[in-house]
Amino acid sequence: MAASCVAASELLNNIKQISALRPKASYAVRAVSTTSPQCHAQLPQRARSAPQQLVGVVGLEIHAQINSSTKLFSGAPVRFSAPPNSLVSFFDASLPGTLPVLNKRCVEAAVMTGLALNCAVNRKSLFDRKHYFYADLPAGYQITQQRLPIAVDGVLTYSLLGGKKRNQVMRKNVTIKQIQLEQDSGKSLHDDVRSQTLIDLNRAGVGLMELVMEPDMSCGEEAAAAVRELQLILQALGTCQGNMSEGQLRVDANVSVHRPGEPLGVRTEVKNINSIRYLARAIDYEIQRQIDVLQRGGTVQNETRAYDSKSGETLPMRDKEGLQDYRFMPEPNLPPLILYEDDASLPTGIDACQVVVVQKIKEGLPELPSVKRDRLVQTYGILPEHSFTLVNEDGLVDYFEAVLKATKKEPRKVIGWVTNELLGHLKQQDMSVCQSPISPSALAELLELQETGHISSSVAKQVFQEMWRSPGKTALQITQEQDLGLVSDTAQLHIICQKVVDSHPDEVHAIRSGNKKVLNKLMGLVQKETKGRADPVLVRAILQKKTS
Ligand SMILES: Nc1ncnc2c1ncn2[C@@H]1O[C@H](COP(=O)(O)OP(=O)(O)OP(=O)(O)O)[C@@H](O)[C@H]1O
Ligand SMILES: [Mg+2]
Numbered sequence: 316m317a318a319s320c321v322a323a324s325e326l327l328n329n330i331k332q333i334s335a336l337r338p339k340a341s342y343a344v345r346a347v348s349t350t351s352p353q354c355h356a357q358l359p360q361r362a363r364s365a366p367q368q369l370v371g372v373v374g375l376e377i378h379a380q381i382n383s384s385t386k387l388f389s390g391a392p393v394r395f396s397a398p399p400n401s402l403v404s405f406f407d408a409s410l411p412g413t414l415p416v417l418n419k420r421c422v423e424a425a426v427m428t429g430l431a432l433n434c435a436v437n438r439k440s441l442f443d444r445k446h447y448f449y450a451d452l453p454a455g456y457q458i459t460q461q462r463l464p465i466a467v468d469g470v471l472t473y474s475l476l477g478g479k480k481r482n483q484v485m486r487k488n489v490t491i492k493q494i495q496l497e498q499d500s501g502k503s504l505h506d507d508v509r510s511q512t513l514i515d516l517n518r519a520g521v522g523l524m525e526l527v528m529e530p531d532m533s534c535g536e537e538a539a540a541a542v543r544e545l546q547l548i549l550q551a552l553g554t555c556q557g558n559m560s561e562g563q564l565r566v567d568a569n570v571s572v573h574r575p576g577e578p579l580g581v582r583t584e585v586k587n588i589n590s591i592r593y594l595a596r597a598i599d600y601e602i603q604r605q606i607d608v609l610q611r612g613g614t615v616q617n618e619t620r621a622y623d624s625k626s627g628e629t630l631p632m633r634d635k636e637g638l639q640d641y642r643f644m645p646e647p648n649l650p651p652l653i654l655y656e657d658d659a660s661l662p663t664g665i666d667a668c669q670v671v672v673v674q675k676i677k678e679g680l681p682e683l684p685s686v687k688r689d690r691l692v693q694t695y696g697i698l699p700e701h702s703f704t705l706v707n708e709d710g711l712v713d714y715f716e717a718v719l720k721a722t723k724k725e726p727r728k729v730i731g732w733v734t735n736e737l738l739g740h741l742k743q744q745d746m747s748v749c750q751s752p753i754s755p756s757a758l759a760e761l762l763e764l765q766e767t768g769h770i771s772s773s774v775a776k777q778v779f780q781e782m783w784r785s786p787g788k789t790a791l792q793i794t795q796e797q798d799l800g801l802v803s804d805t806a807q808l809h810i811i812c813q814k815v816v817d818s819h820p821d822e823v824h825a826i827r828s829g830n831k832k833v834l835n836k837l838m839g840l841v842q843k844e845t846k847g848r849a850d851p852v853l854v855r856a857i858l859q860k861k862t863s
């Protein structure tokens with residue numbers, strides 16, 4: 316391998332101090348609200364065809380850092396948050412005489428991703444140099460695939476929850492124009508106090524897959540759902556860890572507005588988006604901003620804008636490439652990248668370990684999120700929207716299946732506890748599933764108490780709240796300490812039911828005149844008296860007798 320690692324101290328001594336060249340990213344996190352233009356796809360048919368309505372058009376460019384132990388063209392390690400300039404080979408620092416050596420793992424990851432996104436994987440692709448001058452790109456060019464990328468013409472199918480109650484799963488497609496392999500740049504670190512910029516080359520040369528999507532989306536919500544699906548696919552494949560806040564997945568949103576049926580409008584490109592929530596907000600803000608500009612009689616400029624998560628606005632960064640000439644040219648130090656269909660198509664004398672065979676990668680593709688959702692629906696009889704929630708929330712499928720293993724309760728009865736009770740509590744406190752104070756086995760114990768008739772369903776919810784507040788206490792302990800067990804003493808229930816019947820003559824009259832639903836109100840009153848502990852089957856039977 317042509318490139319080797321330079322000692323960290325050596326490079327640290329040589330860190331260039333330069334004046335700030337790039338605008339700084341603003342990563343402060345604060346909830347902001349933005350105007351939220353309606354999704355074109357969700358507009359009623361009449362509004363959609365109304366000629367005067369301006370609608371948003373969104374196309375994403377996504378840079379996914381390839382999950383590989385070494386860089387794309389050098390043997391330097393890839394690691395997040397290592398000391399600055401400790402993971403830099405001579406090649407990454409562009410020392411004269413160094414040559415790129417293509418990392419097979421990165422090629423395999425791009426092929427795998429292309430196959431999972433239904434792309435045509437090119438048996439031959441080419442590398443090119445794209446020139447631009449930034450301090451964090453020491454060669455003065457990036458090696459990318461401009462003329463012939465590794466994969467083209469794919470499709471990403473994603474789903475949105477729509478309808479009045481947001482419980483209808485709506486499937487949508489976005490076309491993947493291409494996936495290209497390219498190098499990441501280094502990082503400029505801005506030191507405000509000393510008013511200088513330092514360069515960290517640890518990221519320089521890390522393998523990226525740039526996924527370019529066609530402008531098939533129309534609002535922030537659609538883009539957010541598509542990126543979430545892509546993130547789940549990449550994580551299932553293991554080709555990218557997909558953490559947006561750590562920059563492993565970086566999304567640039569191209570946004571324009573137009574009237575349906577007319578040519579697309581001028582686009583702006585929004586950068587600095589480091590979470591899916593901010594992506595949706597940035598896009599909706601930008602669509603609304605462009606609509607306002609046009610409605611005031613102005614024109615939209617073709618420019619790059621940065622999203623400021625503090626204010627929830629997009630702000631101009633610099634003019635777009637109209638002014639920039641990348642001077643693309645073929646990379647002379649890398650031959651065409653050739654892939655082989657299967658072992659039979661390997662030319663004689665070629666070692667199968669040295670090349671990438673597409674068929675082998677196809678055979679090794681893991682279960683993708685959409686297949687997982689279908690499997691969950693079929694195996695457990697749950698609704699599609701529930702499978703959607705389970706798969707989209709990190710760790711929730713495992714949690715759900717762990718609860719099922721420890722209880723005899725039917726999956727269809729467990730699912731509500733997991734997607735409403737548990738997830739509701741987690742969301743309220745901005746916690747992830749792995750941070751839940753209630754473990755799957757603790758929840759299973761609670762559900763068993765309910766299933767075996769020891770506690771009523773309303774008491775089970777009270778116990779759940781108490782378990783959330785006092786981690787470590789079991790459902791049984793709480794039930795015993797607070798005397799929440801089911802009251803099945805018929806004599807005692809008779810007395811309570813009689814009291815309720817005597818004090819509600821109008822309701823009793825209504826039931827006797829045929830309005831049987833009113834019985835539920837009386838049942839509710841009995842439960843109120845017993846703090847939800849009365850055995851509902853017994854109470855119903857007693858009340859029916861008393862009101863017949
Ligand atoms: N009118 C438009 N409105 C919204 N998005 C658009 C529009 N036209 C093109 N796009 C999107 O812009 C992106 C163009 O990406 P591409 O990589 O081809 O070019 P680029 O942005 O000029 O290059 P660079 O990689 O240097 O940013 C695509 O995601 C495409 O879907
Ligand atoms: Mg691009």
Ligand SMILES: [Mg+2]
Pocket residue numbers: 376567584
């Ligand atoms: Mg772009």
